Amino acid sequence: MTVDAHTARDAELVQLLTPEGERLEHPDYPLSLSDQQLRDLYRDLVVVRALDLESVALTRRGELGLWPSLLGQEAAQVGSGRALGAGDMVFPTYREHAVAYCRGMPWLNILRLFRGVNHAGWDPKEFGFHLYTIVIGTQTLHATGYAMGIQRDGHHGTGIGDTALAYFGDGATSQGDVNESFVWAAVYNAPIVFFCQNNQWAISEPLERQTRIPLYRRAQGFGFPGVRVDGNDVLACLAVTRRALDRARTGQGPSLIEAFTYRMGAHTTTDDPTRYRHSDELEAWKLKDPIARVKAYLSRTGLANAQFFEEVDVQAAEAAVELRAACLALPDPSPDALFQHVYAAPHRLLEEERAAYETYLAGFHD
Amino acid sequence: MTEVTAPEQSAPLTGTQTLTLAKALNAGMRRAMAEDPKVLVMGEDVGRLGGVFRVTDGLQREFGEDRVIDTPLAESGIIGTAIGMALRGYRPVCEIQFDGFVFPAANQIITQLAKMRLRSLGQVTLPVVVRIPCGGGIGAVEHHSESPEAYFAHTAGLRVVACSNPVDAYWMLQEAIACPDPVVFFEPKRRYWDKAPVDTEAPAAPMGDAVVVREGTDATLLAYGPMVKTCLEAAEADDRSLEVVDLRSLSPLDTPALEASVRKTGRCVVVHEAPVFGGLGGEIAARITEACFYHLEAPVLRVGGFATPYPASRLEDHYLPDLDRILDTVDRTFAW
Ligand SMILES: Cc1ncc(C[n+]2csc(CCOP(=O)(O)OP(=O)(O)O)c2C)c(N)n1
Ligand SMILES: [Mg+2]
Numbered sequence: 192m193t194v195d196a197h198t199a200r201d202a203e204l205v206q207l208l209t210p211e212g213e214r215l216e217h218p219d220y221p222l223s224l225s226d227q228q229l230r231d232l233y234r235d236l237v238v239v240r241a242l243d244l245e246s247v248a249l250t251r252r253g254e255l256g257l258w259p260s261l262l263g264q265e266a267a268q269v270g271s272g273r274a275l276g277a278g279d280m281v282f283p284t285y286r287e288h289a290v291a292y293c294r295g296m297p298w299l300n301i302l303r304l305f306r307g308v309n310h311a312g313w314d315p316k317e318f319g320f321h322l323y324t325i326v327i328g329t330q331t332l333h334a335t336g337y338a339m340g341i342q343r344d345g346h347h348g349t350g351i352g353d354t355a356l357a358y359f360g361d362g363a364t365s366q367g368d369v370n371e372s373f374v375w376a377a378v379y380n381a382p383i384v385f386f387c388q389n390n391q392w393a394i395s396e397p398l399e400r401q402t403r404i405p406l407y408r409r410a411q412g413f414g415f416p417g418v419r420v421d422g423n424d425v426l427a428c429l430a431v432t433r434r435a436l437d438r439a440r441t442g443q444g445p446s447l448i449e450a451f452t453y454r455m456g457a458h459t460t461t462d463d464p465t466r467y468r469h470s471d472e473l474e475a476w477k478l479k480d481p482i483a484r485v486k487a488y489l490s491r492t493g494l495a496n497a498q499f500f501e502e503v504d505v506q507a508a509e510a511a512v513e514l515r516a517a518c519l520a521l522p523d524p525s526p527d528a529l530f531q532h533v534y535a536a537p538h539r540l541l542e543e544e545r546a547a548y549e550t551y552l553a554g555f556h557d
Numbered sequence: 558m559t560e561v562t563a564p565e566q567s568a569p570l571t572g573t574q575t576l577t578l579a580k581a582l583n584a585g586m587r588r589a590m591a592e593d594p595k596v597l598v599m600g601e602d603v604g605r606l607g608g609v610f611r612v613t614d615g616l617q618r619e620f621g622e623d624r625v626i627d628t629p630l631a632e633s634g635i636i637g638t639a640i641g642m643a644l645r646g647y648r649p650v651c652e653i654q655f656d657g658f659v660f661p662a663a664n665q666i667i668t669q670l671a672k673m674r675l676r677s678l679g680q681v682t683l684p685v686v687v688r689i690p691c692g693g694g695i696g697a698v699e700h701h702s703e704s705p706e707a708y709f710a711h712t713a714g715l716r717v718v719a720c721s722n723p724v725d726a727y728w729m730l731q732e733a734i735a736c737p738d739p740v741v742f743f744e745p746k747r748r749y750w751d752k753a754p755v756d757t758e759a760p761a762a763p764m765g766d767a768v769v770v771r772e773g774t775d776a777t778l779l780a781y782g783p784m785v786k787t788c789l790e791a792a793e794a795d796d797r798s799l800e801v802v803d804l805r806s807l808s809p810l811d812t813p814a815l816e817a818s819v820r821k822t823g824r825c826v827v828v829h830e831a832p833v834f835g836g837l838g839g840e841i842a843a844r845i846t847e848a849c850f851y852h853l854e855a856p857v858l859r860v861g862g863f864a865t866p867y868p869a870s871r872l873e874d875h876y877l878p879d880l881d882r883i884l885d886t887v888d889r890t891f892a893w
Contacts, residue, residue, distance in 0.1 A: 256696045256870055285698075307870030310699050325700050326658065327630055365629035367661065393630050395606035401629050467605045526875045533865050540834060540864045548863070548875075551885065 203405065203419050204451060207426040210479045212487025220430040226494050232425050233485045233495070234503050235269045239289040240482065241507035242298050245514050246288075246305070250460040254518055255305040259286045263423070263455030266481030267388050269293060270428025271356070271450070274436055275319070278353035282321045282334035286388075287358050294320040299517050308524055328366030331357045331385065335372045338381035338439070347382060348442025356384045356436070362393025364409065365401045373413040373447075382439035384432065385410075385447045388422060390454035395467040407449035415445045422452030423481040453479070526552060573756040579749040581723035582612050582688075584757075585730035586650060590620050596734055597642060599626040600635060600652030600688075609654055610690060610749055632662035636687065640669055643683045650686045650734055657700025659689055663708070670739045671714030682737045686730075691719075692783040692830050693877055694747035696870040703867050704782075704831035709741045710808040710840075717808040718764050719743035721785035723753040725805065728761035736764075743807075745783035767811035769818060773800030776824035776887055779815060779841060781807060784828045784878060791883040799887065807837060815841065816848045823854040824890040828878050833861040855893035860886045 207215050207222060224232075243261050250258040261268060264286070272293030275281065281290055288301055296318040304311050304323060311322040324330040334357035346352035363369050364387060376383050389406055391398050402409075410417030416438075420431040428450055435446035453476040457464050489495035530545040569591055570584045590596045598613055598620075604627035607614030617625035628635050632653060639649035653659045659666075666687065673681050693702030710717045716738050720726040726744070733740040762768050771789055775797040778788040781804040792799035802818050804810065819825045825845055827838035838859035845857050860878045868876050 257698060304869075305698065307696060307698070307873075309869050310866075325698060326661075362630035365631045365634065367631060367633050393601075394609070395602045395604075396627050396630070400627055461609075466607070523871050524869065526872065529863060529865055529868050529872050529875055538864075544863050544865075551882070554885075 203407075204421050205418060205427050205431055206421040206424050207430060208424045208484050208488055210423070210484050212484045212491060214426075214488060217427075217430070220427065220434060222426055222430040224426075229485075229489065230495055230499065232269060232273065232429070233482070233489055234506070235273070235289070235293065236265045236425060236482045236485060237503050238507045238510055239265050239269065239292050241511045242292070242514055243288060245511035246298075246302065247456070247460060249302070249515060249518055250305070255302060255460075256307050257305055257459050257461055259459045260456040261286055261288050263453045263476065263481070264388055264390060265289055266425035267422035267428050267450035267452050270425040271386050271432040271448070274429050274432035275356060276353070276436070277319065279436065280315070280319050280321060280334070280337055280353065280355050282330040282337070282355060282357045283323055284327075284330065284358055284360060284363070285323045285325050286360075287323075290358065291318070291320055294318040296320050298514055299521070302514070302518050303521060306518065306521060308521055309528075328359060328363040328368040331359055331363070331369045331372035332375070335375045335381055335383055338376065338383035338445075339379055341382050342379065348440075350437075350441050352382065352440055354382045354384060354436050354439040356386055356432075358386050358388065360393060361387065361389040361391065361398050361401055361406060362396065363387075364406055373410070373415075373445075376445035377414040380442070380444035382442070383445045384435040384439055385445065386432065387447065387449045388452055389449050390422075390452050392454050392458070392468070394458045394462065395464075397468075405449065407447055410447035415447065417447040417449065419449045419451055422450030423479045423484070425481060425485060452481075570755075570757050572758070573754050575752055576723050576727070576755045577750050577752050578720070578723045578726045578744070579610055579612050581727040581755050582730055582744065583614055583616070584755070585727040586613065586616060586734070587619065588757075589650075589731050589734040590616065590624065593648065593734075595646060596648045596650065597624050597626065598650050598652070599628050599639060601628060601630055601654050603627060603652050608652060610746065612688075612690075612744070612749075613652065632658055632660075633665050636662040636665035636670060636685070639685045640665065640673070640683055643685050644681065648684045648686075648734055650688060653687060653689045655701045656689055656691045656703040656705055659687070659705060662687075666709070666715070666739075666741070667712050671712050674738070675714065683739050684734070684737050685739045686733045686736075687739070687741045688730075689741065689743050690746040690749075691743045692745050692747060693867060693873050694783065696873070698870070699867070702870075702873065704829065704862070706741075706743055706807055707831055707836050710837060714739070715808065716740045716806070717743070718806050719745070719782035719804070721745060721748065721780075721782055721803050721805070723751065724755050724761050725803075727755045727757070729764040729805065732764045743782055747783055748786060751786070762805070765806045765809065765811060767805055767814040768803050769800060769814075770803045771799070771801040773798040773822065775799060775822055776826065776890060777802060777815075777818045777822045778826050778828060778883065778887075779804060779818075780828040781805065782830075784830060787878065787880065788828055788883060791880045791887075794880055795884055795887065797887070797891075810841065810844070812844055812848065815845060819845050819849045819857075820852045823852055824887075825853070825857045826860060826883065826886050826890060827857065828860045828883055830862055830877055832864055833859045834864045836861055855890040858886050858890055
């Protein structure tokens with residue numbers, strides 16, 4: 192067994208903030224943030240965790256059909272999400288709630304999907320955040336094609352052009368589509384960043400069912416650089432993603448980032464992880480919590496005091512209460528929504544069926 | 558192989574047991590695996606977890622990691638390697654986690670699995686079973702509620718069957734595993750928790766046969782998979798005498814049995830969750846019309862999904878055929 196596929200050895204892991212909250216420097220990833228920016232990152236982490244927990248709670252109350260929790264992956268998502276520029280386009284899976292948050296998308300949009308009101312429904316262009324994708328790996332090809340479009344727009348390689356960022360999981364790396372997207376991106380030197388959140392599990396299957404080598408090293412075989420970053424370190428995730436985006440923007444092509452993290456919760460609210468993993472694994476990862484280390488750092492350096500932490504907690508709690516109210520107020524779609532938006536142009540069969548169903552429903556009122 | 562769990566024997570099922578449909582499938586697989594060491598189970602999360610619906614629960618503990626294989630996350634890989642295993646003499650039973658995720662494997666199923674026997678002039682057989690939980694009604698997100706059977710029924714070289722109850726689940730799965738041809742095996746996921754007594758000594762009808770599950774004289778309801786129960790409930794709720802036939806085999810169809818029922822009743826409604834347009838109902842209607850033209854009091858009518866993608870779950874009750882829509886259609890055959 193190749194042990195280092197699933198044990199982050201310190202030498203190959205980019206880390207700027209230790210689990211104890213100690214700030215490290217890395218020669219390749221210098222990062223200087225203002226005090227305010229550091230506090231804002233902490234605020235993001237706390238708020239998205241609260242919104243995520245509220246979403247789990249709403250599911251338990253039957254208000255959502257299902258919820259894939261991001262618990263434990265806040266830093267990977269906030270760090271990468273905050274590295275993006277306004278014109279960049281994110282291609283998410285179904286778990287990137289915190290990235291959506293960083294892109295300014297209302298969390299409620301995501302609840303609509305998991306409540307079964309619609310299948311996504313937001314405008315990707317409005318937020319630079321594409322639709323959630325449930326069929327594993329498919330979005331990585333879309334992101335690559337989108338990046339190839341950027342290449343053909345004109346500004347590419349000038350440092351001011353846009354980029355695409357594709358998220359996917361450790362499990363997804365086994366899919367043909369993901370491997371094909373690596374080939375395409377490499378061959379065309381596309382301005383794309385592949386951001387793999389290796390949370391160690393694909394439902395019940397541990398990482399060793401997908402790979403014998405560390406995932407970031409796969410990039411080399413395709414012909415572009417790969418890096419493994421501490422996915423629970425928001426600063427490192429920010430710095431590494433910034434650098435990869437910069438490479439893409441300046442015409443240097445794709446990169447793969449493996450954010451080494453952990454799915455602290457169940458796969459989704461319908462999953463029971465006690466059937467396949469030991470709780471001591473979870474306990475070990477709790478010590479590497481993405482939020483605790485930032486709090487420790489801010490406290491120790493005097494960048495934030497008790498009053499600040501209190502205020503952030505209150506803000507997060509209020510956001511959760513607001514989210515709950517907004518979720519409960521979501522109207523159910525009307526039956527006619529069944530027939531809307533399937534085609535851009537009129538469609539004879541669909542119109543026939545829509546009319547027939549309308550007549551059928553009207554029959555119940557007679 | 559690393560960390561192979563020691564096989565642990567559990568007594569095979571005997572006598573008559575009340576089982577859920579999911580447990581019946583499990584028992585069928587367990588028996589097939591016990592009787593034939595070449596039978597393998599493979600798929601995502603089928604081992605340690607026992608499948609997201611627990612259909613393969615306990616099989617890895619009992620038969621070990623070499624026979625119950627948690628695969629990497631790639632459906633094309635699952636079917637492609639199953640074909641290779643079959644070439645080496647094994648009988649893989651593949652699980653596709655949800656209906657909507659069979660499409661990455663469509664290439665391997667349609668271009669390879671379905672055609673290798675013909676291409677080898679019968680010298681290569683591929684006894685591969687592709688199990689697919691199908692259909693809606695469980696409030697799931699996108700891609701978890703689809704009914705893709707028509708794509709596979711349209712592909713020559715595959716046998717396509719659908720079970721509707723625990724007894725058939727137990728027996729038909731064993732028959733599919735023993736079958737020398739590739740079989741796409743649809744399981745009605747919203748019926749996984751339905752229970753019935755399963756007699757392990759009394760085989761059900763062969764999987765190629767349609768079965769009259771409720772006798773009637775006035776009209777025939779043809780259904781399969783999840784819609785059989787819905788049709789039975791509709792028939793129960795109606796004053797007319799409605800016959801319900803469970804197709805069981807979708808490719809090939811047991812046309813003689815379907816025709817016999819329609820000749821008797823003179824009216825026929827085909828019910829499935831899949832979209833009506835291009836669905837199996839069209840093929841069945843054409844065949845019934847051709848064979849029973851002079852016995853029909855009305856055209857064969859169809860009830861099914863709309864020509865839309867499967868909707869978000871808060872709309873699925875509108876999309877799925879229910880008692881009202883089925884009986885409304887039966888009314889139309891009487892009003893002809
Ligand atoms: C093509 C396809 N096959 C199977 C599934 C079912 N499924 C949903 S999530 C998942 C595991 C994904 O693991 P990973 O890529 O590591 O992402 P994570 O859920 O851990 O974020 C599986 C098998 C799916 N959605 N799509
Ligand atoms: Mg994962």
